[in-house]
Amino acid sequence: MADKQPTIKEIAKRLNISVSTVSRALHNHPSIGLRTKTRVQQLAKELNYEPNQTAIFFQQRKTFTLGVILPKLAESFFSSAISGIEEVANKNNYTVLMGQSHDDVEREKQIVNAMKKHRVDGLIVSISKNTETYEHFESLKNANIPVVFFDRIPNTYDIHYVACNMLSGTIQAINYLLKKGHRVIGMINGPENLVATADRKEGYIQAMLKNRLKFDPSLIVNSDLSAESTYEATQKLLSHKRKVTAIVAFNDYVAMDAMHYAQQKKVRINKDVWFVSYANLPLTTYLKYQPAASVEQFPYIQGQKATQMLLELLNKKEENEEKTDPIHYKIIVDSKLVIYDENA
Incomplete structure (x- = not known):
């Protein structure tokens, strides 16, 4: 005993x-x-x-725990983001409780409920690709648990969030391809409910029109981010009535699936068809075939800023508990096109 x-x-x-x-x-x-x-x-x-930590938490009405919900930690983008989150949290004496939705809405809802039961002080979330309604996050308001979204954010205005400028990043990507002489540029975009998908499409349209090129909506094909869906999207673009010479993919993983399909069809990567993507993942440098360029989204910085924002919200709640602050904070991180081969 x-x-x-x-x-x-x-x-x-x-x-x-x-x-x-x-x-x-x-x-x-x-x-x-x-x-x-x-x-x-x-x-x-x-x-x-x-x-007695339980007594201390009860007395201070906080657990010094931050909840984090991500789609997949296996993706290096999100593992980099969690490193940024943990760095800021640890410096401020907070621990991090993490859950993975695996892009499953029901699982995401379960994790939100579990985080609430564990009495996390606040929550940092990147939503699943299938999340279309946000009632499970709205319920946290009644529990007085602030939420900060990052990268994949809900399509609503009344939220706190940190995101990367995908509009600017897409314009950079399209302009790069146009300077290389490409005029028929396809895009494999993401799920339609994601804000980042709409931003990529808008960036594509703006870049084409600014360069006095007609926007052809049939050159943008959506993927649910699975390999099968990306193969289907790539097939549509490669068989398009207009000869597509470049493809902008939703992220590096989608680009890898698209390039894999293209190779099977005897398409020479970045010769017959050029590929540009997003995320600038480190693993792309080890691939035999890699995109010609990728838009850096700075996940580590997004994670840091999301955590700093959440801690600020927690401090404001503690200082001014009786008042409701209608202001919603947002931070947009600048994107940057990284070109892998300057001589390409």
Whole structure:
């Protein structure tokens, strides 16, 4: 049977002082004299006393835990983001409780509910590709749990979020291909409910029109991000009535699937058809075939900024608990096109 953990009451009884005096002494409160502090802290050390975290959390009404919900940690984009989140959280004495939705809406809802039961102080979320309604996040307002979204954000205005400028990134990508002489450029876009999908499409349209080229909507094909869906999208573009010479893919994983399909059809990568994508994942440098360029989305920075934003919201809640702040914070991180072969 394990030994019973010593308590503040036991220390107080042995030293014949009050429980509140022991508590203040353990927290180095200035109202307690040096001799009393020394006696209390010495006895606590001898007894191997450890603070009751549950009691502390109850007293402070916070658990110093941040919840994080991501689609897939296996994707290096999200593993980089979680590193940024943990860095800021750890510096501020918070721990991180993480869940993966695996792009399953029902699983996402279950994790939100579990985070609520675990009494996380706040939540950082990148939604699943299939999330179209947001009631499960709305329910957190009643529990007074602030939420910050990043990268994949809900299509609604009343949220706090951090995102990368996909509009600018797409314009950079299209302009790069146009400068290389491409005029018939296809796009394998993502699920239609994602804000990032709409931003990519808008960037494509703006770049084409600014260069006095007609926008052909049939050159944009959506994928649900699975390999099968991407193969189908690639097939549509390669068999298009207009000869497609370049394809912009939703991300590096989609680009890899599209290039794999193209190779099977004897298409020479970045010769017959050029590929440009998003995310600038490190693994692309080890591939035999890689996109000619990729839009850097800075996931580590997004993770850092999302955590900083959430901590600011928690501090504001603590300082001004009785008032509701209608302001919703947003941060847009600049994107940057990274060209892998300047001589291509």
